[in-house]
Amino acid sequence: xxxxxxxxxxxxxxFRYADLTALAPLWPVAVETIAVAAGESGQLALVLDGxxxxxxxxxxxxxxxxxxxxxxxxxxxAYGRVAVRVELGKGxxxxxxxxxxxxxxxxxxxxxxxxxxHPDAVSRQVVRSVAGGxxxxxxxxxxxxxxxxxxxxxxxSIRAMLLDRTATANAKPELEIxxxxxxxxxxxxxxxxxxxxxxxxAQRGLPPAEAKKLMLQAFVAEAFAGAADEERLLEAALTALxxxx
Amino acid sequence: MLTITDLHATVADKPxxxxxxxxINAGEVHAIMGPNGAGKSTLGYTxxxxxxxxxxxGSVEFLGQDLLELQPHERxxxxxxxxxxxxxxxxxxxFVQFLRESLNAQRASRDEAPLSGGEFLKLARExxxxxxxxxxxxxxxxxxxxxxxxKKRAEMVQLGILAPKxxxxxxxxxxxxxxxxxxxxxxxxxxxxAPDKAVLLITHYQRLLDYVKPxxxxxxxxxxxxxxxxxxxxxxxxxxxYEAVAA
Numbered sequence: 001x002x003x004x005x006x007x008x009x010x011x012x013x014x015f016r017y018a019d020l021t022a023l024a025p026l027w028p029v030a031v032e033t034i035a036v037a038a039g040e041s042g043q044l045a046l047v048l049d050g051x052x053x054x055x056x057x058x059x060x061x062x063x064x065x066x067x068x069x070x071x072x073x074x075x076x077x078a079y080g081r082v083a084v085r086v087e088l089g090k091g092x093x094x095x096x097x098x099x100x101x102x103x104x105x106x107x108x109x110x111x112x113x114x115x116x117x118h119p120d121a122v123s124r125q126v127v128r129s130v131a132g133g134x135x136x137x138x139x140x141x142x143x144x145x146x147x148x149x150x151x152x153x154x155x156x157s158i159r160a161m162l163l164d165r166t167a168t169a170n171a172k173p174e175l176e177i178x179x180x181x182x183x184x185x186x187x188x189x190x191x192x193x194x195x196x197x198x199x200x201x202a203q204r205g206l207p208p209a210e211a212k213k214l215m216l217q218a219f220v221a222e223a224f225a226g227a228a229d230e231e232r233l234l235e236a237a238l239t240a241l242x243x244x245x
Numbered sequence: 246m247l248t249i250t251d252l253h254a255t256v257a258d259k260p261x262x263x264x265x266x267x268x269i270n271a272g273e274v275h276a277i278m279g280p281n282g283a284g285k286s287t288l289g290y291t292x293x294x295x296x297x298x299x300x301x302x303g304s305v306e307f308l309g310q311d312l313l314e315l316q317p318h319e320r321x322x323x324x325x326x327x328x329x330x331x332x333x334x335x336x337x338x339x340f341v342q343f344l345r346e347s348l349n350a351q352r353a354s355r356d357e358a359p360l361s362g363g364e365f366l367k368l369a370r371e372x373x374x375x376x377x378x379x380x381x382x383x384x385x386x387x388x389x390x391x392x393x394x395x396k397k398r399a400e401m402v403q404l405g406i407l408a409p410k411x412x413x414x415x416x417x418x419x420x421x422x423x424x425x426x427x428x429x430x431x432x433x434x435x436x437x438x439a440p441d442k443a444v445l446l447i448t449h450y451q452r453l454l455d456y457v458k459p460x461x462x463x464x465x466x467x468x469x470x471x472x473x474x475x476x477x478x479x480x481x482x483x484x485x486x487y488e489a490v491a492a
Contacts (some may be wrong), residue, residue, distance in 0.1 A: 027414075093287065128246040199295050202317035205351035211318075214346065218337025218386075226358060 014083065016172045017138040019107040020196040022053040022079035022122040029057045029083075038063035045229040046082065053079040061086065062092035064118070071227045074100035074108050075240035083111040088121035096125040099237055102135035103244045109138035114180075120151035128223045129217055131169075132163035132235050132244045138170040143186075147178040147229075152220075156186040161193060161219055162242065163212070187231065196225065212245040213238070246271045246308060246443050253302035261287040268442035269411070269443050276446040276454055276479060279465035280487045285447045286330060288465070289415040292325040294320050295398035308410060313355055324352040325411030326403075327419050333398040335387035338394045340399065341369065343387050344406055351407065356416070372405030376432045382459075393420030400431040412437050413445045430456025451483040464491040 005028045008015040017025075037066040040063070048054050054076050060070055066089060075079045080102075086094050096131055100108040102140045108131075115124045115205035129137035143154045160169030217238055224233045250478045260286045262314065263373065269275050280286050291298045294317035305312040310323060349359040360368065369470040373380050374399050388396050397417055404412055414433070418426055422456040434457060446457060452478065454462075462478040463470045464487065472478065472491045481490050 039307075055442070151459060169394060194333070194335075195296065195331045197335045199293075200329065201335070203293050203321055203329075204344070204347040204403065205318055205321035205354075206343075206347045207318050207350055208316075210350060214338050214343065215335065221337060 013109050019079045026055045029055045031057045031059050034060045036062050036066040036068050039065045041067040043228055045233060048076045048080050049074045049240055051077045055081040057083045061087045062088050064089040066108040067093040069095045070123055071224060071233055072098035072238050073233055080108040080198045086114045088116050090118035091120045094123045097227060098127045099220040099223040100129045100137050100180035101240045101244055102137050103132040105134050107136045112141040114143045116149045116152040117148050124155045125156045126223050127158045128220050129133060129160040129169055129170055134166050136168040140172045142174045144176040145179045145182050149179045150181040152182045154184040158188045160190045209245045212242050216241050224229045248306045253305040255299050265469050267470060271443055273443045274459045275461045276459040277463045278448060278482055283465045284468045285465055286415055289413050292413060309461055312393055322351040326407055326409035326412045328400045328414035330416040333389050334389045336389055338387050340383040340387050348407055354414055367473045369406055372402050375405060376402050377428055378402055379391055394425045396449055399422055401429050405436045411443050415447045418448055427456055428444050433457050451479045454479050466491055
């Protein structure tokens with residue numbers, strides 16, 4: 001028992017880039033279980049924008065034909081970690097749209113493990129990270145397709161924007177496929193705000209901070225497109241962005 | 246309005262402007278023509294304050310202020326508009342939001358009250374109509390998916406909305422068909438032809454000057470103005486080429 005509860009180390013893949021000092025007082029993290037029955041659908045929007053370190057762990061089980069829409073704004077002004085495990089039933093559908101924002105010396109991270117255990121399920125993950133100062137933003141995401149889970153359709157779109165050369169983004173999308181008829185796509189990019197765009201906006205009169213905010217707002221909005229809580233999430237994200245630029 | 250004196254500027258440590266002097270008074274339209282690589286676009290970017298365009302000598306006075314002391318957004322608020330040769334696409338940000346925030350930032354710096362959403366839309370609609378541009382296009386992300394001609398037209402809509410004192414238009418005519426050229430020319434005239442405004446057209450060709458009649462035409466070569474004349478100079482250039490006329 002005590003073994004299972006021991007604080008992870010950097011050798012644990014899921015904690016490789018974690019802020020273990022900040023995690024220690026939060027450990028062990030209670031697992032929040034969400035089960036969606038066959039044919040049902042559910043949704044959850046997590047807004048983490050407080051000033052205390054936070055770690056959440058979700059275990060989501062989707063029955064046959066079930067659907068779940070998870071949106072996350074991971075933008076506390078301290079360590080923020082959300083780990084999500086998902087198991088999809090036949091024909092189930094899972095959507096993750098997450099934005100994480102970090103500045104200062106902060107670490108924020110999203111860790112996912114999506115298991116396509118049965119055929120014809122769909123998973124979509126969109127993660128947008130913004131890191132400034134000496135902050136670190138991580139995404140570690142596994143998509144596993146079990147033997148026999150044919151007709152699987154999985155996608156991961158992972159992008160990070162660094163506001164300063166001293167900030168770090170780690171992105172590690174992973175695919176593990178044991179079925180034959182599978183469609184899995186992942187895209188991953190780390191970049192900086194377009195300098196041409198910033199000058200263009202400045203030339204029309206926008207001060208630099210406002211121009212950056214407008215661009216970042218558009219970037220982050222991609223994670224919340226189509227969410228039931230889209231407006232509320234965007235507003236909270238905008239407030240958090242105001243702290244970064 | 247604008248006095249450029251012995252301006253020197255480098256891009257990536259390479260000298261491009263080498264002692265350029267030019268005075269533009271209110272109410273005037275100037276055209277700068279010149280061969281490729283003469284420094285025409287560099288002049289526009291340097292006046293706009295683009296990062297990477299370093300002034301190594303000379304001075305620029307704009308409406309009584311030292312222009313070179315100002316940040317790019319402050320230059321815009323002071324009344325300087327730079328029409329881009331290649332307008333930039335900004336995904337996810339609508340023209341309407343971008344321009345309203347830009348205009349209100351300019352107004353705030355001049356101690357003017359911000360325009361409300363309704364007031365701004367009215368202004369935008371008027372200016373879009375002037376350039377025969379569908380208002381729906383201004384609800385789309387900035388320049389994304391616009392054709393070359395549509396981008397240039399959108400630049401002129403922005404000119405109308407922001408109503409600057411001095412417009413520096415960098416190859417606004419490139420990418421325009423004949424009809425669009427006339428519309429853009431009319432747009433420039435109706436927005437900028439006023440006693441308290443001035444225009445600097447940077448162009449390769451005479452054809453825009455048929456619609457926007459310049460008071461002065463300058464030939465820029467080797468980073469300096471080498472010849473100045475009236476509208477007839479543009480015609481001579483068109484006929485005989487830069488080398489023959491400006492040599």
